[in-house]
Amino acid sequence: MEGTQLAEPEISKLEQTAKELRRKILNLIFQAGSGHPGGSLSATDILTALYFGGILQYDSKNPSDPKRDRFILSKGHASALMYCVLAGAGYFPDEKLKDYRKIGSELFLSGHPHPKTPGVEIASGSLGQGLSVGHGMALAARVDNLDYNVYVVLGDGEIQEGQIWEAAMSAVKFNSNNLIAILDNNKVAQDNITEDLKDLEPLEEKWSAFGWDTHRIDGHNMKEVMDILRLPLHATKPRMIIADTIKGKGVSFMEGQTAWHGVAPGEEDLQKALKELE
Template identity: 45%
Template sequence: MTKNSIHNLEAISSQVRRDIVRMVHACQSGHPGGSLGCTEYLVALFFEAMERHQEFNLDGIGEDLFFLSNGHISPVFYSVLARAGYFDPAELATFRQIDSRLQGHPTTHEGLPGVRVASGSLGQGLSVAIGAAQTKKLNRDNSLVYVLMGDGELQEGQVWEAATYAPHNKMDNIIAAVDYNGAQIDGATEQVLSLGNLRAKWEAFGWDVMEVEQGNDMASVIQGLDDAISRTGKGKPVMILLHTEMGSGVDFMMGSHKWHGIAPNDEQLASALAQNAETLGDY
């Protein structure tokens, strides 16, 4: 991948983190923890890995597609879409306001460019992505389909139905990723409902599984995506276990499930912004 340097991608990530905390602070509602943890991955996808059209079209013919399954991390999704040029970043100021296109969980009803499916009802994104990937195969469209899920989301049974379907049908044009931060709204995933040996589970279902151990290091994420793309087209769907830290980039939020869905106060916002440089201009 050569579209952007690691330095430029890190600079974009810094601005995205500013957007996230400002959006959630302004409405005193939202999910900053997981959004911050997935910043590098979404920036790497939209600014480097994906072959996408600048003009958004729901058909998505001839371009790579992305589906966000864990829709509660909409702040990072909206910020990345805006910074990637799908809509004016100024619209980020309307996050979670009445009549805003930027609802707490993404929806297609408002026609927001970049959003391909309503999400937030957990467990459904992988099924949707597999459907899109199978459609591309039927249409002889060689583009890829990406989907991101949360690790707590894997406690939903529908995920494992989809996990069975994809290898059986040789859906080797899909790259799924799990935000493997070990935390969900009620605490550690290990305590709420243990996921066991996640790699072994996905491999047992027939997926080509790889891990990105440093999911908040841009160089590692880029290398991981390069690896994942190289594994497509070989008869198996690809799974990335993306090890991240909830609240990454904001020291007082890092590693705590308590920031799954809590907004910072004025003092905390100031601290978070001081830790992330303004690189693209605040909205």
């Protein structure tokens, strides 16, 4: 793998950041009384690497900087993760998080993201749209002669949507190598495990056949996540990073459980979970 390797202390610092984020996410969903813990915890390491590992180029004090890298959380139900990351990145103070899912929220911290919230590029919540939106932004970089990248995090259940495959073909047609998709392959959807709902494998073969520069990593191994995100862009192809993850990662009784897709923990479960994340 090209690029300089990260030193071990930096990796363990990111791992610590991810752990703190997981605690914050669970607290946030608990105090809101609703939300999606499973799919937030599975993508936590990916977003930690992007925002705090020096991958994404952004200035939280100037969210509309035209040269910024774009990030799209296409699986918008992981909004608790998104808002905790944005607060951590300095887009708004932590205390604003108390408005999450509350009526009158000043920063519009809705159940699914919306661009009224600083740092959010587009509304999501209806699955399957974010890859196309990200591709539009990637095309705009070329029109404007700017060299920013666009990162889109997709859910595995989400890629059952046909529009994902339309976008997959479009990005290859336009040689949009500044589009990087990361599949949070946590293998569990709301109803069922994804394999039973509608099997997605063989994922690498599919994305490769569609013409993407495809990689597969352990989405909870911070070193692997960082290494792949630091890989120089492909000359022509958009990049798909299939990150194998675990739904509810970090909390033993949530891991791999459909039941924790869209349910807030009660007081007792919260305390148990936080203890595991110490």
